[in-house]
Amino acid sequence: MEPGTVESRVHEAMHRLTAAEKRVARGLLANYPTIGFAPVAEFSRQSGASAATALRFVAQLGYGSYPEFQRALRQELEERVKSPLQRGLARPPAPGRDDQFLDRFFHQAVGNLHATARRIPSSEFEAVCARIADGKGACHLFGGRFTDAIAAYTEAHLRLIRPGVRRLDGRASSRNDQLLDVKPGDTAIVFDVRRYDPQLVATAASLAARRVFVVLVTDAWISPVSRHAKIVLPCETGTDRTWDANLVLFATMEALIARTTELCWASASNRMGLGEPS
Amino acid sequence: MEPGTVESRVHEAMHRLTAAEKRVARGLLANYPTIGFAPVAEFSRQSGASAATALRFVAQLGYGSYPEFQRALRQELEERVKSPLQRGLARPPAPGRDDQFLDRFFHQAVGNLHATARRIPSSEFEAVCARIADGKGACHLFGGRFTDAIAAYTEAHLRLIRPGVRRLDGRASSRNDQLLDVKPGDTAIVFDVRRYDPQLVATAASLAARRVFVVLVTDAWISPVSRHAKIVLPCETGTDRTWDANLVLFATMEALIARTTELCWASASNRMGLGEPS
DNA sequence: TAACCTCTGTACCAGTTGTTCCGGAAATGT
DNA sequence: ACATTTCCGGAACAACTGGTACAGAGGTTA
Structure with a gap:
């Protein structure tokens, strides 16, 4: 599996998402990452989409299954908690691209x-x-x-x-x-x-x-x-x-x-x- | 359900826990709260206990079921991630000096x-x-x-x-x-x-x-x-x-x-x- | 307008999870 | 050492979750 945090994957994949899938993406970014730990039903309901759409969404992110997606989310959260000083705004200023x-x-x-x-x-x-x-x-x-x-x-x-x-x-x-x-x-x-x-x-x-x-x-x-x-x-x-x-x-x-x-x-x-x- | 964060409940309930249950408790506090989002099997395995023990553990905390326990964990995390925004507002309670x-x-x-x-x-x-x-x-x-x-x-x-x-x-x-x-x-x-x-x-x-x-x-x-x-x-x-x-x-x-x-x-x-x- | 294609939600199936029960192990008291 | 109680984990069961096929809706093009 390619590297990158779940959040960055969402941003990267946004352009190839369909309308309903984008709603799910926004819903995830809105309360990130907590809502991602919920079962698919609740996760999709919060965005006003169906469960199937949510599944297609995580597939677009490159995850083979919903549990795999959640596992990635957990690992990511663990990293963030372990480094108490990185909390907040310490995001790497990736240069070169204009998408910043x-x-x-x-x-x-x-x-x-x-x-x-x-x-x-x-x-x-x-x-x-x-x-x-x-x-x-x-x-x-x-x-x-x-x-x-x-x-x-x-x-x-x-x-x-x-x-x-x-x-x-x-x-x-x-x-x-x-x-x-x-x-x-x-x-x-x-x-x-x-x-x-x-x-x-x-x-x-x-x-x-x-x-x-x-x-x-x-x-x-x-x-x-x-x-x-x-x-x-x-x-x-x-x-x-x-x-x-x-x-x-x-x-x-x-x-x-x-x-x-x-x-x-x-x-x-x-x-x-x-x-x-x- | 009675108030209190999950973590505080663990500390409070620690004394009435049995040996294996305490191992689960320590495992949860070790990487809190991420491991709690895993399914019971992984959650218990990480502490070297059986799934049944983990279930009895969350019951001791006062939760009716494992999903309910996870839901509480999610709400708690949500509060914590929202707090950075409230930090800017955490100051104002001192209304004496409004020049700030x-x-x-x-x-x-x-x-x-x-x-x-x-x-x-x-x-x-x-x-x-x-x-x-x-x-x-x-x-x-x-x-x-x-x-x-x-x-x-x-x-x-x-x-x-x-x-x-x-x-x-x-x-x-x-x-x-x-x-x-x-x-x-x-x-x-x-x-x-x-x-x-x-x-x-x-x-x-x-x-x-x-x-x-x-x-x-x-x-x-x-x-x-x-x-x-x-x-x-x-x-x-x-x-x-x-x-x-x-x-x-x-x-x-x-x-x-x-x-x-x-x-x-x-x-x-x-x-x-x-x-x-x- | 009509045909086509993409997208999206529903219904259903399969797999996994959570839960319970029970046998056995460990510990404690006699 | 025995009996009794407590505790623990494996295994069976049931509920629910995730996954998928399908059909309808919506939008696009000819």
Whole structure:
């Protein structure tokens, strides 16, 4: 029998699997390796497939029988338990192939996350969350070409936990109709990353002139919007590729959403009961 | 059944065990818990006892049958393998210092990223990127209440590297005007996470019926859309908070964007160098 | 639309497993 | 040393598991 862990075999064989067999594969990877120790009936049922399909699946992996498959699983588990330090992420970085793309990309993302956690002072982060949570004044969000989607995501969540949340089109500059119901004491969250958008700066300037508390979420090089911002959350977006990774901005906003939800849990749960979609 | 891990039960029951039963107990503790997943014959042989003795042993532990004993063992292992994700959350019980929030949140995100990299076979990921990069057929994106923002972000990027990218309103179900210019051979990327949206399923079904290649980006529990999907990219979204973290979906799409950009660029230069048709 | 092919679940068979029973061995007390 | 009790393992039995053949469903092509 060829070498390789069961998990690696699943990945390798995935392409030649049929639809139902893939469901079984995903089911195995989902709770790996425990479900593999169950009898075929339970193993297949958990993936919503029939026992026969599960059998064909293990055959595709190269095992002669289901017990043989389980034996391999046991040996593998034994290896992992015997080396207490190898636990977790110590997987051999097999080079050469491009099929490691996801691994490499995520690895880099992890680096960015750590760098960002170091760069953002928790006092700044907390201040933003607290301000949004107290619910005083409206909360306006807007971003640039790509970051607008992040603004939209944040808006969708904040709407559930407090009133007065709205997203305005930052690229339409400082059009008056947008700024009509902006009042002093409001909060604005601006997203701007490299290739900084001049129109965002203009809009932010207008808001700042109206005594709006401006929060800027930007990259490590800091958007010029910072001139008008009370608080800046700089995120590490470094990557060696064509575009920078906005992933960390997204992560920061999701952390902000979670934290803000914690801070005003009472009013949030009130709204969740009412604001469910159709 | 009374509480307690299998291992603790062994220790607790040790005194009332007979000589041969104790050998079995020691054998189990020696390579715990792997040997327990073997059939009784092998399990007992490894301790130099008979099968009958091993059966009496598990009866002494309080289990009604050998399969029941194995089931308990599996559940226990499942808890242990899930714990690494909970380790990031094991810290928070100290609520006095909340200034670690960002650190904790990002730490958990890192765990989710690793889990996702393990769960998504690279062949699946590559298949999606290749299909989008080749530019044949249109590419439709849509998502649910929150994930719609991720669809929008992806759309904004894909528009730059290939034609025929558009986002449709997945929550408007399968309205005909949306499906008018959908052709067989097109590709659709569907986003759906827990609290799965029935309308997304409906839309995906309509697309699949029209021979559209459906790609599903979902969470670890797998949206029912998977029934109509050719490829599924399951992302780990686990968190102990009110909402799951869609961060990993975002990360996966950003990786997809980066990879697809690479592929487009490579194929472009290939055409120039080799003059390869089709 | 119709024919074809692949895929998938059901039904059934065979093999193995778990379980029990009982004879004998070992140990203990008299 | 004998009797009694406890314990152990081999063997028979029954339940269940894994394996396979088959037919229907779904999708693809002409």
